[in-house]
Amino acid sequence: MIETEVLIVGSGPAGASAALFLSRYGISTTVVTKYRWLADTPRAHIMNQRTMEILQDAGVAQEAMRDAVPNHLIGNSILCESLVGREIGRIKSWGAAPERLSEYRLNSPFEICDIPQNYLEPILIANAAKDGAQIKFSTEFLSLTQDDQGVTAQVRDRISGNQYPIRAKYLIGADGGRSRVASAIDLPMQGEMGLAGSVNILFKADLSSYVAHRPSALFWMLNPEARIGGLGVGLLRMVRPWNEWLCVWSYDISQPAPQLGEQDAVEIIHKILVFCLR
Numbered sequence: 001m002i003e004t005e006v007l008i009v010g011s012g013p014a015g016a017s018a019a020l021f022l023s024r025y026g027i028s029t030t031v032v033t034k035y036r037w038l039a040d041t042p043r044a045h046i047m048n049q050r051t052m053e054i055l056q057d058a059g060v061a062q063e064a065m066r067d068a069v070p071n072h073l074i075g076n077s078i079l080c081e082s083l084v085g086r087e088i089g090r091i092k093s094w095g096a097a098p099e100r101l102s103e104y105r106l107n108s109p110f111e112i113c114d115i116p117q118n119y120l121e122p123i124l125i126a127n128a129a130k131d132g133a134q135i136k137f138s139t140e141f142l143s144l145t146q147d148d149q150g151v152t153a154q155v156r157d158r159i160s161g162n163q164y165p166i167r168a169k170y171l172i173g174a175d176g177g178r179s180r181v182a183s184a185i186d187l188p189m190q191g192e193m194g195l196a197g198s199v200n201i202l203f204k205a206d207l208s209s210y211v212a213h214r215p216s217a218l219f220w221m222l223n224p225e226a227r228i229g230g231l232g233v234g235l236l237r238m239v240r241p242w243n244e245w246l247c248v249w250s251y252d253i254s255q256p257a258p259q260l261g262e263q264d265a266v267e268i269i270h271k272i273l274v275f276c277l278r
């Protein structure tokens, strides 16, 4: 039986930062996470000033800033018909509007910046591990039982297939939107689920000549033909300036999720690039 004070299920932003803070406080912590590594796609990215301050408290802000795209490269949201078409407008965003700049600057030593989740999670987890957290990859949470002294979780090593228990005083369910921890304790969920289906496609392409003069994290293409994939508006997100991108391809959520192969992805990217550059 492995014993720990706090068992964290999940190594996303919630689990990884809980592990980091608990380790900084010297609390024995074990993280179990289902996959063999951390996020492999960019997902959450805009870091507000308070988040940066919290990272500073945890001693990792400088490290995070090395991987961040700074405010002056994300401070516009571009509305256009396409990347080469008519530009409709630029909305100053993320604290970059001239009339708000001093307010933002006066209220924090940090600016809002952009750190994709697949860059941030390794920083959080590596620092938690340096401070003593045990990180168990490829380990799936299965079930739990609670008693007056704590909680016993059953987990499965996905490499060997072995199941074993972990005993903890506390368990943090940080296992995402489809949390098995939440269902294990019958935690009610509020709100409407399953509103839209979207496929996120990552690709590399040097688009500097279309975007570098109007730096932005998000390019919104308003165009009747943007209905590709049923989205109604084309969104291109910068992942790394200006050669790594994420585009969103939606699907009808009343139907099963499409099973896309490499060739489908290539065709969709081709359509999206034609759309962006027409």
Ligand SMILES: Cc1cc2nc3c(=O)[nH]c(=O)nc-3n(C[C@H](O)[C@H](O)[C@H](O)COP(=O)(O)OP(=O)(O)OC[C@H]3O[C@@H](n4cnc5c(N)ncnc54)[C@H](O)[C@@H]3O)c2cc1C
Residues within 6 Å of the ligand: 009, 010, 011, 012, 013, 014, 015, 016, 032, 033, 034, 035, 041, 042, 043, 044, 045, 046, 117, 139, 140, 141, 142, 174, 175, 176, 177, 180, 200
């Ligand atoms: C494709 C995509 C794009 C996104 N884009 C954005 C964006 O642009 N901006 C934004 O703010 N947010 C975005 N998000 C949302 C953002 O990623 C989430 O809000 C955030 O990741 C939630 O963090 P979390 O730590 O709660 O859970 P998650 O990041 O979902 O982490 C869950 C963790 O639990 C683990 N886990 C799950 N089940 C088990 C189990 N049974 N046993 C063990 N481990 C388990 C997983 O491996 C993972 O480590 C996006 C999400 C996706 C999927």
